[in-house]
Amino acid sequence: MATPVMDKVQADATASPYITVTFRVRRFNPEVSAEATWEDFQLELDPKERVLDGLHKIKWEQDGTLTFRRSCAHGICGSDAMRINGKNRLACKTLIKDINPEKPITVEPIKGLTVLKDLVVDMEPFFQAYRDVMPFLITKDTNEPTRERLQSAEDRERFDDTTKCILCAACTSSCPVFWNDGQYFGPAAIVNAHRFIFDSRDEAGEQRLEILNDRDGVWRCRTTFNCTDACPRGIEVTKAIAEVKRALITRRF
Amino acid sequence: MKIHKYDTVIVGAGGAGMRAAIEATKRSRTAVLTKLYPTRSHTGAAQGGMAAALANVEEDNWEWHTFDTVKGGDYLVDQDAAEILAKEAIDSVLDLEKMGLPFNRTPNGTIDQRRFGGHSRNHGEAPVRRSCYAADRTGHMILQTLYQNCVKEGVEFFNEFYVLDQLITEVDGVKHSAGVVAYELATGEIHVFQAKSVIYASGGTGKFFKVTSNAHTLTGDGQAAVYRRGLPLEDMEFFQFHPTGIWRMGILLTEGARGEGGILRNKDGERFMEKYAPVMKDLASRDVVSRSIYTEIREGRGCGPEGDHVYLDLTHLPPEQLDAKLPDITEFARTYLGIEPYTDPIPIQPTAHYAMGGIPTNVEGEVLADNTTVVPGLYAAGEVACVSVHGANRLGTNSLLDINVFGKRAGIAAAEYAQKADFVPLPEDPESLVVGQIERLRTSTGNERVAELRRELQETMDANVMVFRTEQTIKTAVEKIAELRERYKNVAIQDKGRRFNTDLLEAVELGNLLDLAEVMAVSALARKESRGGHYREDYPNRDDVNFMRHTMAYREVGDDGTESIRLDYKPVVQTRYQPMERKY
Ligand SMILES: Cc1cc2nc3c(=O)[nH]c(=O)nc-3n(C[C@H](O)[C@H](O)[C@H](O)COP(=O)(O)OP(=O)(O)OC[C@H]3O[C@@H](n4cnc5c(N)ncnc54)[C@H](O)[C@@H]3O)c2cc1C
Ligand code: SF4
Ligand code: FES
Numbered sequence: 001m002a003t004p005v006m007d008k009v010q011a012d013a014t015a016s017p018y019i020t021v022t023f024r025v026r027r028f029n030p031e032v033s034a035e036a037t038w039e040d041f042q043l044e045l046d047p048k049e050r051v052l053d054g055l056h057k058i059k060w061e062q063d064g065t066l067t068f069r070r071s072c073a074h075g076i077c078g079s080d081a082m083r084i085n086g087k088n089r090l091a092c093k094t095l096i097k098d099i100n101p102e103k104p105i106t107v108e109p110i111k112g113l114t115v116l117k118d119l120v121v122d123m124e125p126f127f128q129a130y131r132d133v134m135p136f137l138i139t140k141d142t143n144e145p146t147r148e149r150l151q152s153a154e155d156r157e158r159f160d161d162t163t164k165c166i167l168c169a170a171c172t173s174s175c176p177v178f179w180n181d182g183q184y185f186g187p188a189a190i191v192n193a194h195r196f197i198f199d200s201r202d203e204a205g206e207q208r209l210e211i212l213n214d215r216d217g218v219w220r221c222r223t224t225f226n227c228t229d230a231c232p233r234g235i236e237v238t239k240a241i242a243e244v245k246r247a248l249i250t251r252r253f
Numbered sequence: 254m255k256i257h258k259y260d261t262v263i264v265g266a267g268g269a270g271m272r273a274a275i276e277a278t279k280r281s282r283t284a285v286l287t288k289l290y291p292t293r294s295h296t297g298a299a300q301g302g303m304a305a306a307l308a309n310v311e312e313d314n315w316e317w318h319t320f321d322t323v324k325g326g327d328y329l330v331d332q333d334a335a336e337i338l339a340k341e342a343i344d345s346v347l348d349l350e351k352m353g354l355p356f357n358r359t360p361n362g363t364i365d366q367r368r369f370g371g372h373s374r375n376h377g378e379a380p381v382r383r384s385c386y387a388a389d390r391t392g393h394m395i396l397q398t399l400y401q402n403c404v405k406e407g408v409e410f411f412n413e414f415y416v417l418d419q420l421i422t423e424v425d426g427v428k429h430s431a432g433v434v435a436y437e438l439a440t441g442e443i444h445v446f447q448a449k450s451v452i453y454a455s456g457g458t459g460k461f462f463k464v465t466s467n468a469h470t471l472t473g474d475g476q477a478a479v480y481r482r483g484l485p486l487e488d489m490e491f492f493q494f495h496p497t498g499i500w501r502m503g504i505l506l507t508e509g510a511r512g513e514g515g516i517l518r519n520k521d522g523e524r525f526m527e528k529y530a531p532v533m534k535d536l537a538s539r540d541v542v543s544r545s546i547y548t549e550i551r552e553g554r555g556c557g558p559e560g561d562h563v564y565l566d567l568t569h570l571p572p573e574q575l576d577a578k579l580p581d582i583t584e585f586a587r588t589y590l591g592i593e594p595y596t597d598p599i600p601i602q603p604t605a606h607y608a609m610g611g612i613p614t615n616v617e618g619e620v621l622a623d624n625t626t627v628v629p630g631l632y633a634a635g636e637v638a639c640v641s642v643h644g645a646n647r648l649g650t651n652s653l654l655d656i657n658v659f660g661k662r663a664g665i666a667a668a669e670y671a672q673k674a675d676f677v678p679l680p681e682d683p684e685s686l687v688v689g690q691i692e693r694l695r696t697s698t699g700n701e702r703v704a705e706l707r708r709e710l711q712e713t714m715d716a717n718v719m720v721f722r723t724e725q726t727i728k729t730a731v732e733k734i735a736e737l738r739e740r741y742k743n744v745a746i747q748d749k750g751r752r753f754n755t756d757l758l759e760a761v762e763l764g765n766l767l768d769l770a771e772v773m774a775v776s777a778l779a780r781k782e783s784r785g786g787h788y789r790e791d792y793p794n795r796d797d798v799n800f801m802r803h804t805m806a807y808r809e810v811g812d813d814g815t816e817s818i819r820l821d822y823k824p825v826v827q828t829r830y831q832p833m834e835r836k837y
Contacts, residue, residue: 031750048591060704064747064756069293071468074504074585076393077293093588116439117753123290136401137353148350150362156355163355163387163394167292201353 017046021101023054025066026108029117036115040104047097051084051107055091055119068119075232078168082119083108088170088230110173112182126169129185133193133211138204155200162195162240164233171227171237183216187227187237190218194240197253205253209244218244254443254684259284260671262433262448263664264416264475267294268392268653269635270454271399272660273667274408277452280668284446286414286435288470288758291400295456295468296656299392300507300582301369302384303349303657304650305342309363310382315339317375318383322651323830325371325538326609326644327785327795329488329803331826334616334640338651338658345657346385354398356387367578368512371538371648371837380536384650389507389581395653413438415758416455417687419478420445421628422677428622429677430630433478434687438758441751443691445683449674450667453479453612453620453633454660459492461766461773462605462719463711466498466505470762475637477765479612480772484622485805487639487823488610489769490777491786493647494720496542498604500562502589506582506601508649510567511535513578517546518564518598519554525563530837537837540646540786543603543720556600564598603720607647609786610776611639613805613823618663624805624823630670630677634663641803644825645785694760699743703760706737706744710763710770718774723791727778734771741767768808775818776804797832801825 021043028036041058052070059066068091069079075093082091085099085106099105113121165188172178172186193212197205212218218241227237247253260281263270270285277283287294306313318339323330350356350364357365366382374381387394403410418434432447455475459467480486496517497506511517517535519525529545530537537545546563549555556562567575567583572595575583583594592599612633613621620631635656642655710733717730741764748756782796783789803823810816 029750029752031752048589059756060702064703065750067748067753067755071289071293071470072295072298073469074298074502074589076298076581077289077295077468079289079293095588120753127290131404134405136405137351144351148347148356148364151358152362153358153360156358159355163397164390165397166297166393196353199353199355 017048018044019047019101021045021054021096022104023058024104024106025058025118027118028115029065045096047095047101049096050092051094051096051105052080052091054096055107067117076166078166081110081168081170081173083110088174090168090170090232093232110169112173112179113169123169125182126172126186126188129189130167130192132185133189133208134204135192135196137196137199137202139201140203149201151200158200159195159198161235162191164235165191165195166233168232170230170232174226174230176224176226177220177222184220185212185216187241190241190244191235191237194244197244197247209248212244213248218248254445256445256447257284258447258676260448261450261452261667262286262446263452263454264433265294265454265456265635265637266291266410267454267456267635268296268395268399268656269660270452271403272657273452273454273634273664275399275402275406276661276664277668278406278408280665281671283668284409284411286411286416286433286446288413288415288438288474290412291403291410292396294396295471297393297396298466298468298505299395299653300389300505301509301512302367302386302391302650303346303395303653304369304372304383304648305346305385305654306339306383307343307346307364307366307385309359310366312374313381313383315342317373317381318342320376320830321372322642322648323644324377324835325648326646327835328801328830328832329641329644329784329825331641332828332830333826334642336828337616338642338654341658342654345654345661349395349398349657352398352402354387354394356385367509368536369649370508370511370536370542371533372650377532380533384509384512386509388577389509389579392653411435414444415761416474416478417690417761419451419482420680420683421482422680424677428628430628431677431679432683434684436687436691436758438753441754443684443687445679447676447679449671449676450630450632452618452663452667453637454635455637457608457636458766458769459605459608461710461714461770463715464498464501464503464602465605466495466503467605472762473765473769474762475633476611477768479620480768480808483808484620484628485613485807485821486610486772487613487803487805488641488776489773489806490780490804491609491645492605492773493539493607493609493786494543494603495539495606496546496603497565497601499585499589500600500602503604504585504589505604505606506565506585506599507579508539510565510579510582513574514570515565515567517542518566519549520556520560521554525549525554533837538646538648540788541837544788546603547720562600562602565601566598567594568596568598605719607652608636609639609641609643609645609647611637614638614640616640616662617666618659619666624821630674632663632667634659645787690761691757694744694746694757695749697743697745699745701740701743701745703744703746703763706741707763707766710734710737710766714770718777720788722777722787722789724778727774730774731771731778734767734774738767738771772806772818776806776820779820780804801832
């Protein structure tokens with residue numbers, strides 16, 4: 001077998017990596033002041049590092065009071081959705097080189113949820129909307145099989161996209177409808193309803209559709225595609241919402 | 254300070270904690286305290302799969318699975334526990350399917366299965382398809398499915414509550430669990446939870462290493478809380494280094510990549526695992542593969558200008574297969590390395606991955622105060638615990654299994670105990686230890702910084718107690734850790750507030766890491782043999798005569814307040830299998 005070409009990384013590894021970047025961070029701490037302010041930090045970063053690495057550098061070397069949530073650091077736990085240069089992203093999945101480090105990089109909390117301190121927002125309303133769509137498999141269970149329920153690969157594929165959701169809220173907090181009216185379920189809740197409505201094993205599709213048929217349900221969506229752009233898992237959020245809308249009209253899913 | 258009263262309190266909402274919560278909530282008034290929102294737990298990072306001998310795609314049975322688990326653990330596994338793990342695996346996968354988990358399917362609609370390291374047919378004959386999976390997102394699906402079912406069952410969560418102390422009350426000379434003390438992130442308030450049963454499910458402790466697949470939040474808080482109260486920690490010297498972490502970052506690339514046919518290559522493009530493990534090759538057990546990688550690197554066959562990594566080559570696999578079976582890890586390579594895995598090999602190095610050791614329990618999840626006595630009302634399950642089903646080295650896909658099997662068992666056992674037992678009285682001033690610790694940190698004017706001490710700790714751990722160890726390197730680590738523990742007394746933080754003070758909590762977490770690093774190093778120094786994940790170059794062979802036994806480490810405090818670690822040993826439970834040499 002041919003030896004794979006291995007020079008790509010090696011070339012990168014020898015260049016001197018560090019550059020100076022400015023992080024312009026939205027600060028808010030009600031223990032100190034009722035006003036939110038912008039604060040600039042200068043730091044040395046390798047452009048291949050993450051925005052999260054930059055935030056850690058600030059916290060660990062310059063200002064320990066800077067507050068944000070994070071855990072996994074590679075885009076699977078959903079802790080660190082924030083507005084970076086005006087767009088919702090995960091700080092741990094955004095590399096410095098991908099966001100023009102020549103200008104100050106702005107970092108703010110996601111919009112539409114109450115800011116509690118710096119980049120930390122109140123996630124409770126978001127999780128409440130999620131819980132409201134009954135995000136769990138419901139079956140009549142008159143004949144619970146002893147082995148697994150069967151599901152064809154095609155039926156499994158039908159809802160694959162929406163199983164990827166990590167509940168980061170990037171979509172919901174990028175939605176202009178949600179900004180104006182926090183009662184709207186928001187895209188993430190609809191994505192999670194979709195995950196069950198289109199699961200061949202689930203038997204509560206009608207109930208879930210009724211919930212989403214509500215005044216604050218899917219019909220509020222104005223198809224701005226912000227959510228699809230924001231989703232760090234690459235879920236086609238707007239398409240999922242459209243499929244739910246269609247199911248509401250045709251009652252077929 | 255607030256006092257709460259619950260029958261059962263569960264510490265942690267990862268896979269083990271939520272699996273326990275689903276059972277406990279049905280049987281007793283239960284609270285789950287978790288420092289992260291449940292869906293942020295690191296179970297969600299698990300990729301490859303969950304082992305169970307379903308035999309959906311080829312012949313398999315739980316006895317073969319038991320054997321592989323025992324052999325994989327280099328015979329330090331308690332065989333009665335391994336047998337339970339392998340037997341109950343089948344139902345625990347089926348339970349998850351019924352809860353809604355979207356497993357990948359075979360053409361006839363059953364749960365699909367794939368190969369994983371160390372899992373074999375008929376006692377090592379050839380690799381077997383035993384891992385049940387959902388693409389390379391199995392942990393994510395488990396975490397989501399369990400959270401969904403917690404919502405369904407109305408489990409009561411206290412999110413962003415950090416448990417910092419275990420309360421013990423002696424009744425008739427026997428140590429009982431009385432509850433826990435927690436710190437609420439949002440407000441800085443201290444909460445005492447009095448409970449008949451407490452279950453620790455607070456996960457691993459990988460953050461004392463620098464290159465690790467573990468989350469920033471995996472700081473061993475549960476292990477440290479019980480250890481500080483005089484309870485033992487078992488087999489802490491056994492830590493697993495996963496062969497394929499992304500070079501320098503440590504982000505995991507699942508063994509499933511090799512299960513799908515991926516190959517490890519050195520700088521000459523050679524498939525070097527053929528030399529070290531002629532039968533299982535790239536799918537030998539993890540300790541074997543990690544050592545082989547470092548042997549290649551040390552002998553000058555590593556890749557890159559510094560020769561400090563090797564390659565995981567997926568380029569011969571069809572892009573459709575990568576998209577269908579390994580979508581997330583190929584995306585990690587693109588995002589973090591700018592590499593296209595269809596055409597380019599991925600630079601990797603071993604990454605600190607999994608704690609085999611932890612809080613000793615029996616097969617019901619009851620925590621042990623010594624080799625035989627249980628602590629009434631205290632339970633542990635998941636990575637925080639040591640049952641021991643993983644012995645000296647855990648097989649891939651056996652941890653997602655462990656958290657489900659023993660999470661469920663602990664949930665049932667703890668709730669049933671709570672139904673019968675009375676509350677034991679809280680100790681006097683139950684919050685005092687935590688209040689003292691927090692106030693000391695908040696008011697300290699010392700000149701040491703958390704980030705600096707943590708960096709030095711991680712560097713010494715990576716350099717001295719990773720894949721290869723010697724008396725010399727371990728002693729270097731022990732001395733360094735002692736120095737860091739001294740300097741930790743002078744640590745100061747900048748954030749003096751009460752609201753979301755993560756500066757403060759990082760300092761607390763560092764204290765836990767330092768305590769546990771010391772236990773690990775001291776346990777490793779005393780184990781003068783090589784077994785599974787613990788490899789001593791100065792004692793390269795397994796020594797069953799002297800070391801076929803579990804390490805039990807206790808914290809001792811002298812009359813003058815000086816702390817030390819006392820080591821004791823516990824016999825290994827052997828039933829069916831006699832120790833043999835491990836060959837792959
Ligand atoms: C990248 C990666 C991939 C993996 N892939 C696989 C795989 O394919 N197959 C497999 O079998 N295993 C795999 N593993 C191992 C397996 O995922 C873990 O061992 C397992 O998920 C641990 O689950 P847990 O419930 O014990 O802990 P976690 O999921 O880590 O949960 C810990 C919980 O404890 C809480 N907690 C921690 N400290 C405190 C505190 N002080 N107070 C309150 N709450 C606290 C946290 O909030 C969290 O909810 C993988 C591990 C990693 C890191
Ligand atoms: S749909 Fe995407 S953006 Fe929205 S919560 Fe889920 S993962 Fe985040
Ligand atoms: S820290 Fe987990 S998604 Fe970014």
